[in-house]
Each structure stands twice: as structure tokens, then as C-alpha cells.
Amino acid sequence: MDRKFDSDNQPFTSGVVSLRKFLEAAWNEDSVLRESLHLPPADIAVKEEMDHTTQMRINFADALGIADAEAINIFDKELSLTNLVRRPIDAERNLERYQKLPLMPKRFHTHTYTEARVKNAAESAQKKSNYLRTMKYDKYENGALGPLTRILHPSNAVTQKDIIMTVTLYCPYNKILTNQEMKGHHMLIPQTKFLVRGETTLMNFRKKLVCVCDVAMELPDGKELEPPSIAHAHLVRYPSAFIFIHDTFYIDRSNPNSTDTSAPIREFMTRKPIFDPVQCKDMEGVKFIDIELRLGQPYVFQHSGTCEHLFVFHDLRVLHRGDFQDVEDYPLLVVEKTSFAKCYGCKINSATFIVEECDRLPMTTALFCESCFREFHFVHGAKIGHFRASPFYDMGTLRIS
Ligand SMILES: [Zn+2]
Ligand SMILES: [Zn+2]
The missing domain is CATH 3.10.290 (Structural Genomics Hypothetical 15.5 Kd Protein In mrcA-pckA Intergenic Region; Chain A)
Structure with missing residues (x-):
């Protein structure tokens, strides 16, 4: 292949x-x-109460022979993310603000590509929409990766x-x-x-x-309103x-x-x-x-x-x-990605039936909610005209547990 x-x-x-x-x-x-940072191996549990970030700072201060206060200043201020990107990080994806973010003076290939993409996206609403939709990184589920504190301050447990x-x-x-x-x-x-x-x-x-x-x-034909098997x-x-x-x-x-x-x-x-x-x-x-x-x-x-x-x-x-x-x-x-297809009849409820080859509809396939399906296709429970029906489940309604 x-x-x-x-x-x-x-x-x-x-x-x-x-x-x-x-x-x-x-x-x-x-x-x-x-080893070079004097950190314990990943697969050995750390006995001391001190977490490895603190340990790394102490090692750093020892290696350079500087005072603790100076080491803290370097880690917490000089090397902080806000300093490195010059502006606070915007948690929301926002193209307009992103465009205004000044690039660092040193030029990388990524800068060239980013500029070209942003310029291309600015040409039309359609291109901007494509640009935003095809971003590689998407919004992660809330809490899917666990609490933020666990990620930023991981425990000293053994890493497999x-x-x-x-x-x-x-x-x-x-x-x-x-x-x-x-x-x-x-x-x-x-x-x-x-x-x-x-x-x-x-x-x-x-x-x-x-x-x-x-x-x-x-x-089955004529049994569309019965519970599906x-x-x-x-x-x-x-x-x-x-x-x-x-x-x-x-x-x-x-x-x-x-x-x-x-x-x-x-x-x-x-x-x-x-x-x-x-x-x-x-x-x-x-x-x-x-x-x-x-x-x-x-x-x-x-x-x-x-x-x-x-x-x-x-x-x-x-x-x-x-x-x-x-x-x-x-x-x-x-x-x-969650999305909910709307009913063709009322355009309000989520669709629960898909109807095909109906001789009373102008299209070959249409989605209906339960009440519109009953109202449009049945009179006192008796089927009107010819059509094939199946239950419809939107991707967004199927939960993965
Ligand atoms: Zn409806
Ligand atoms: Zn499939």
C-alpha cells in the first residue's frame, strides 16, 4: 500500500x-x-516528599552556584510562558487575535507556513472556514486528560x-x-x-x-411504529x-x-x-x-x-x-465531534427516523422526528402511501463509554 x-x-x-x-x-x-538533570529514573518511585520540579531547581542552583532566590526568579519569571510568547496565551481559537500576535524575531519555517496559511484564509470566508475546520488540534473534552493539576504537577508514582x-x-x-x-x-x-x-x-x-x-x-413494511428488533x-x-x-x-x-x-x-x-x-x-x-x-x-x-x-x-x-x-x-x-440532525418537518426536534423512497415527498431521503413521522405518514396508525423507514441515530447521540 x-x-x-x-x-x-x-x-x-x-x-x-x-x-x-x-x-x-x-x-x-x-x-x-x-540523568543530566539529576532527576530520578521515570520507572522508580521517588521516596522524598519533594517533587521533581523542586528537585530540579535545587540541582540547577547548585550547579550554577547561585542563590535559591535567583533560581526561583529564573524559573518563575524569565522562563515563564507569558514571557516567551510576549502575550498571555488565548485559550480560545481566535483567528483575528492570532493574526495580531507578533511572531518572534527569529524566523522559522513554521512562521513562513503560518503566515502563508493566515494570508490564504483571509482571502475569503470559505477559505477561512476551511482553515479553521482543518486545524490539526481540536478542542479536547473537558477533563478527558484528567485534572490539570495532575498534568502540571504529576505525582511521583512509578511511570510505566x-x-x-x-x-x-x-x-x-x-x-x-x-x-x-x-x-x-x-x-x-x-x-x-x-x-x-x-x-x-x-x-x-x-x-x-x-x-x-x-x-x-x-x-418491516407496515410495522414502522412498532419497537424495532x-x-x-x-x-x-x-x-x-x-x-x-x-x-x-x-x-x-x-x-x-x-x-x-x-x-x-x-x-x-x-x-x-x-x-x-x-x-x-x-x-x-x-x-x-x-x-x-x-x-x-x-x-x-x-x-x-x-x-x-x-x-x-x-x-x-x-x-x-x-x-x-x-x-x-x-x-x-x-x-x-457532536452534531444533531434536525427534523425535516418541524426543523426543531432531533431526527429519529430516516424515510426513503416516499411517494409524497419531493426528495428521495428525509429525516423526521417521532411526532412528525407519525403525523405525516400515518392516519390513526395506518400507513399512508409507499415509503421505507429506518430508525435514525445521529453520530452525536451514540455515546462511547
Ligand atoms: Zn419534527
Ligand atoms: Zn461505520
Whole structure:
């Protein structure tokens, strides 16, 4: 797949990373850094009550032979963030204010790119909207990363030797996209972001990937107002799913009725010389630390027939004291896009039914809330005309626990 994607020449993809090798290398570098700052190793609990920041200040003052007061002045005033960026940091994303923020005198490549993007965004409202929507970093869930005090003043507990990285999942499109849609990056809308650890299993990650396609079901003709049966849900009828990362299809075989839906894709890939060889494995028991991947490269989760979710790994690093240490806390949901589709009838309530092929509507598909659905399509409980209906669940109403 890398050759087809020309991954080595894409500006947004890294080389192939073996996460286990990365952990060893990064952990060693971290230890060297800690040693040079006279900090205790990350995986050894600190006995003293003094936290490591205070210890570092004392070591710093000792090394330079300066008084404590002077060391405090350097850390709290000279090196404070407000001094470094010259203005207080604005917590809200605000393009107008951001434009006025003076760049530091020294010129970096980032300054050139930032200026070019800001200039481009200022050309039209549409470009500004695209610019804001495609920002890599999104608003993190309140408290998703734990209390701020824990992150800024981490405890001296043992840090487990592990990696942590962010996975961004994009909104799925359960249809074949047109060439125009494929080219435009506006279709790539982040839907959820998770933090995963090296010890997180692919199966636990897969269980977090809930989708409206899983709960989609067509209601029997004439029985649209009866409670839907879970046996008709796509998750029950089409339980097969796989995750493709780097060169491997990881198959979800947790349901006895699931099949290997990657087989025709793999067969297609073997016939085309542009694709490198791929393999197929059971997802069960595989941990992230055991796999190889490219940061920034889109991989795919496919389920419920042809529902495809692209996802990207980024921000790979070693686990810190400020992170949640319990592996059971991961995959940790940190960003979730919520949106609620409105009813076509009243334009007030959230939609709960999707109606297709209705001979009394001017469009092929329409969303309705329950009361409008009953009122428009039924008289005293009897169906009017022809249509197909299914319960509708907005992505925003499906909660990931
Ligand atoms: Zn889906
Ligand atoms: Zn309504």
C-alpha cells in the first residue's frame, strides 16, 4: 500500500516506525536527559516528599552556584510562558487575535507556513472556514486528560515503560465518493480522537469504534411504529470487521458469524503489481506495541459491509508521569465531534427516523422526528402511501463509554 500511496514522498507521513524499537530508543534518551538533570529514573518511585520540579531547581542552583532566590526568579519569571510568547496565551481559537500576535524575531519555517496559511484564509470566508475546520488540534473534552493539576504537577508514582499516541478517526462515508470529493480535503472531518498506549489491544480499540451503521436497520413494511428488533440491526446481521494498518489486515473474529471481509481485497491486491504483499491476522491479542506503522498515514477500519473509517496515528511519545497510568483507561476518548440532525418537518426536534423512497415527498431521503413521522405518514396508525423507514441515530447521540 505504501508504494501505491507513495508514502516515502508524502510530506505528512513518517517512515515506518516499529513502536517497540521507538519505545526502547525514546526511553533511553529520556533516561539520559533525566540523568543530566539529576532527576530520578521515570520507572522508580521517588521516596522524598519533594517533587521533581523542586528537585530540579535545587540541582540547577547548585550547579550554577547561585542563590535559591535567583533560581526561583529564573524559573518563575524569565522562563515563564507569558514571557516567551510576549502575550498571555488565548485559550480560545481566535483567528483575528492570532493574526495580531507578533511572531518572534527569529524566523522559522513554521512562521513562513503560518503566515502563508493566515494570508490564504483571509482571502475569503470559505477559505477561512476551511482553515479553521482543518486545524490539526481540536478542542479536547473537558477533563478527558484528567485534572490539570495532575498534568502540571504529576505525582511521583512509578511511570510505566510504555508509549502513548493519539489516533484521529475521520467521519465515515458509506458511499463511493466522486473524484471531486476524493480530491477535496474538506471531506476529511475529524470525528473522534483517542489516546492509545502500546499495551492497548487492537480489540479494545475496535470496541470503541461505534458507528451509526451498527445500529441501522430497516423497519418491516407496515410495522414502522412498532419497537424495532435488535436482531435486524446491522451489527447483528453483518458482524464482520477489520482494521488495516501498514501491511496487515487485522480481522475481528469475536463474533462466531463474522467472516474475513478482507479476502476479496487481498485477492485484488495480489493481482495488481502496484501493491506490496499484505498479510492477514486475527485481531485478538495484538497490542499496538507489536505493530509497525507510519505516523500521519491514513489507515482504515471497515465494518458493516462497506462503512469505512479512515484514521491516522500521530503525536507518538513515551508515557509521562502526568498521564493516566492504568492501561484499562485506554483507549481514552479525548475529542468527540457532536452534531444533531434536525427534523425535516418541524426543523426543531432531533431526527429519529430516516424515510426513503416516499411517494409524497419531493426528495428521495428525509429525516423526521417521532411526532412528525407519525403525523405525516400515518392516519390513526395506518400507513399512508409507499415509503421505507429506518430508525435514525445521529453520530452525536451514540455515546462511547
Ligand atoms: Zn461505520
Ligand atoms: Zn419534527
